[in-house]
Amino acid sequence: MRGLVKKNRGVGNIELMDVDEPTPGPNEVKVEVAAAGICGTDIHIKHDHSFYTPPVVLGHEYAGTVVEVGSNVQDIEVGDRVVSPATAYCGRCYQCKMGHVNRCTAKNKRILGVSLADGAFAKYLVAPEYIIHKVPDRLSLEEAALAEPTACVVHSVVESTPIFPGDVVVVQGPGTMGLLAAQVARAMGAGKVIVTGTSADSWRLDIAKKTGADLTIDVQTSPDAVEIVQGVSIADGADVVIEASGSAAARRQAMEFVKTTGHISILGVQGSPTDINIDTMIEKELTMGGTWGTIPSSWVITLQMMASGQIDVNPLITHRLSLDEWDDGFELMETQKAIKVLFTDLS
Ligand SMILES: [Zn+2]
Ligand SMILES: [Zn+2]
Known part of the structure; x- marks a missing residue:
C-alpha cells in the first residue's frame, strides 16, 4: 500500500511511497481508513516544528472500517x-492513574501518525483496541473523521470551561x-456566541454565522470590538472567552473581552x-485554563453530540x-484557504 511518510528530520522530507501493509498484534485492530483530516500537527511535523x-x-x-482483529480483541468486530x-x-503512570491519560508521561508512547506508530494517511492503519470508539450509525465516516479535533474542543469547552445557560461566549x-x-x-x-477573526478570516466568519454564531467581529476593522461585546452583555464583558487562534494579539484582547470574574x-x-498583564487577572478576578488533547470521556460526549446533531461538522469540511x-x-491548510481538508481516497 502507499503511505504519506515523513522520512527523516528537517523541513519537508515527506513522500507518498510504498510502505508495508500493517498486521494487527493480538490486542490491535486493523482499520481501512475511509477519511483522514490534515491537522496543524501534520503541518508542524512537515516544518520540523514538533515532536515526531x-x-x-x-x-x-x-475514521474507517475494521477489516481484521487480533486474537485477544474482545469488543470490536x-x-x-x-x-x-x-x-x-x-x-x-501517575497521570494515567489520576485519569489524565492525555498527559501520560510514559516514555516511548505510541502516537498514531506522530511517534512509533504509523498513522492514517494510508489505506490501512492498526490501533490498540482499548483506544477505539465505535461510530454511531447516523454519522458518516467523513463526519466521524472530525471527531478527533471535536473531542479536543469538547475536552476544553465541555469538560474544562464553566459555561452556563445564557452566558455570553466569545470565541x-x-x-x-x-x-x-x-x-x-x-x-x-x-x-450569545460571538466569533472574532481578522479580515483574512471573512469567509470563515461567514461559516461561523451559518453554524450558529449570533455575531461575528472582524477585529481589524472594528476598533470598538470590546464595546460591541460589552453591549451584548449585562455584565462588563463576556462570561467566557475561548481563545482558539493562538495569536498574541487575541490573547491580550481576551483579557479585555472577558467580564470581571469571567473565565x-x-x-x-x-x-x-x-x-x-497578569495583574488584570487579580483586578478582574479572572480564571484561565488550558487543556491538552482528549480523555476517553471527551470522545463519548463528542460522538453523542455529533450523533444528536448538536454539532454539525459538515460545513467545516471544505x-x-x-x-x-x-x-x-x-x-x-498552510495558506488558510481551507478549514478542514479530508483525504477521502487513500488507495
Ligand atoms: Zn489533530
Ligand atoms: Zn501513562
Missing part, C-alpha cells in the same frame, strides 16, 4: 466503523477549533511567550482530496 519519530506515516484524524485518539496511553479564531468551540458553547446553553479558556497554541493531492492539501 521518523520514518512515520502521518495522519491521526481518521470486523465491519465495525471506528475512530480513535492518536495516543496509546500507558494506564500505569477568538474561526479555524476548525474555533468554529467547533462556537457550536459546542451553543449546545451548552450559551445565550478564559486557551485552545490555540502560539509557540512563543505572550506579553499579557475540501475532499485523494492522497495523490497531498501537497495541495497541505498548501490549502
Whole structure:
C-alpha cells in the first residue's frame, strides 16, 4: 500500500511511497481508513516544528472500517466503523492513574501518525483496541473523521470551561477549533456566541454565522470590538472567552473581552511567550485554563453530540482530496484557504 511518510528530520522530507501493509498484534485492530483530516500537527511535523519519530506515516484524524482483529480483541468486530485518539496511553503512570491519560508521561508512547506508530494517511492503519470508539450509525465516516479535533474542543469547552445557560461566549479564531468551540458553547446553553477573526478570516466568519454564531467581529476593522461585546452583555464583558487562534494579539484582547470574574479558556497554541498583564487577572478576578488533547470521556460526549446533531461538522469540511493531492492539501491548510481538508481516497 502507499503511505504519506515523513522520512527523516528537517523541513519537508515527506513522500507518498510504498510502505508495508500493517498486521494487527493480538490486542490491535486493523482499520481501512475511509477519511483522514490534515491537522496543524501534520503541518508542524512537515516544518520540523514538533515532536515526531521518523520514518512515520502521518495522519491521526481518521475514521474507517475494521477489516481484521487480533486474537485477544474482545469488543470490536470486523465491519465495525471506528475512530480513535492518536495516543496509546500507558494506564500505569501517575497521570494515567489520576485519569489524565492525555498527559501520560510514559516514555516511548505510541502516537498514531506522530511517534512509533504509523498513522492514517494510508489505506490501512492498526490501533490498540482499548483506544477505539465505535461510530454511531447516523454519522458518516467523513463526519466521524472530525471527531478527533471535536473531542479536543469538547475536552476544553465541555469538560474544562464553566459555561452556563445564557452566558455570553466569545470565541477568538474561526479555524476548525474555533468554529467547533462556537457550536459546542451553543449546545451548552450559551445565550450569545460571538466569533472574532481578522479580515483574512471573512469567509470563515461567514461559516461561523451559518453554524450558529449570533455575531461575528472582524477585529481589524472594528476598533470598538470590546464595546460591541460589552453591549451584548449585562455584565462588563463576556462570561467566557475561548481563545482558539493562538495569536498574541487575541490573547491580550481576551483579557479585555472577558467580564470581571469571567473565565478564559486557551485552545490555540502560539509557540512563543505572550506579553499579557497578569495583574488584570487579580483586578478582574479572572480564571484561565488550558487543556491538552482528549480523555476517553471527551470522545463519548463528542460522538453523542455529533450523533444528536448538536454539532454539525459538515460545513467545516471544505475540501475532499485523494492522497495523490497531498501537497495541495497541505498548501490549502498552510495558506488558510481551507478549514478542514479530508483525504477521502487513500488507495
Ligand atoms: Zn489533530
Ligand atoms: Zn501513562
